[in-house]
Amino acid sequence: MANEEIIQQQLAKQFPATDGKIRIQRDRRIWVEVPLGIFIQFFQYVKEELKFVEFCTMTGLDEGANLAFIYHMAQEHTGIMLNIRITAPKPDPVIPTVTGFFPSAEIPEREVEDLLGAKVNGLAPGRRYPLPDDWPQNDHPLLKDWKPAVADVKAEVKNG
């Protein structure tokens, strides 16, 4: 049995809520959808037990009614990537931080806060990323209904 299938079975056994929601797309690529309520236990398990010790980054998506977040993890030496997808309702998109597991998650978490308006519980206060400090607080450019007011801009206007 391939390593990917073993991981799939272990995950389904340990977290029955994910059974049927784990997809092996190709060699070394596993995708799994995890309920928000068990996300942290799931995350801890894949890091500590399955040795997905590299947090590559996270991708935030606007899916209409929900925001989705995909955590791209890689296993030590095997090259297998586990892509963990969680969703949160768009009006209240609160997700927990994973900086306790991976300090390197800080920047991607600030990115989904800035670009999609997610609220990351437990993320320490710090400088925003990547938008400028004076960017309006409730203006999140990666939301699908966000339209650039000056998409065909021909010149940059600067104060002074």
Place this chain on the structure above:
Amino acid sequence: MANVTIPIGPQHPALKEPERFDLTIAGERIVRLNSKLGYNHRGIEKACEQRTYINCLYLIERICGICSHSHATAFVQCVEEVAGLQVPKRALYIRTLIGELERMHSHLLWLGIAGHEIGFDTLLMYAWRDREVVLDLLAALTGNRVNYGINTIGGIRRDVSPEEVVEILKGVDILEERTKYYIQLASEDMTLAERLVSVGSLSTADAARLGAVGPVARASNVDQDVRRDDPYAAYNELDFKVITDTHCDVYGRVLVRVGELMESCKIIRQLLKNLPEGPIAVKAPRKIPVGEAVTRYEAPRGEDLHYVRGNGTEMPERVKVRAPTLANVQAVAKMLENNYLADFPIVLAATDPCFSCTDRVIVTRESDSGNAGVMDWKALRAYGIEWYKKNRGLDCSRIKLRSR
């Protein structure tokens, strides 16, 4: 003595791109670093959602001038996976060839900058002279010194002729000879070693914990390389070594990169010797089906990650890019702890940072009011004339413009 915070950037002679680093120092020693990124954020991910896949490819390639092929390849690999395309083997070999030539020009560029940052400008001159050999090869193969435009969805756009193979091999011979000299220089020259050993230290545990990638991680003895661990293009058919080093400092980062130059020469020879015959591309549909893919690419600076989601149309639903420098930023803060302020330029440079890659919105706003505005060329000129009159006392209205 009380701690002092020194802001470096966003515009500073030690930085090649705009980013801000606030260094808190006690005397000459750095206590901590607080960085502010985002000055180069151009909204490329958002822009991709409003462009066709082929348009996106050219935009993505312009994320970075140095590792443009890395981004373009990572992107097309995602799209090809979603579309279920079988890329011809010859195309995969040529993609890999361009990727390794890119690695060589990037590492030689870096070697020169590193030399310059420590006052060793002879090394800068030597390395950049040798880099011209690679750039000439890339220009001959693709038509460009950077931003090669070699990739397309489903393969590549230009083939490599037998005459070009001969020229590449000649160039690789020269580069290998020069790399041997750099390895000798790095191993035997006391000046280089004494300047760089124990500077910008990053332990193996810290490198792994902070998610460092590429030569930075490997120089801290983290044995990882996407080309071996998660092979793409032609890498699963190639024999090469992953170069690691146990120095865990700037010196180790030099040794890893010069070692990787030798491996690139080895890889290029293998690719040319075994270059398969056949087509260089398959036809790709304009509309890419619903689906998603994530790919990792070992760029010269480390792991470059792209995610693409297709929605059945000609334009992607979402494109995500995580460039290697972003992964290394937190490691830089650790490397600087307890180092001398004067070491800041070389410690930062030793990560081979690329902030164009790191930051990726074309939106302009008046920064105080938050109001958006559009100016045509005429209005911008009138604004400029008025501003200079009011603030500088200069009358620029009589300057004639060339007709456009």
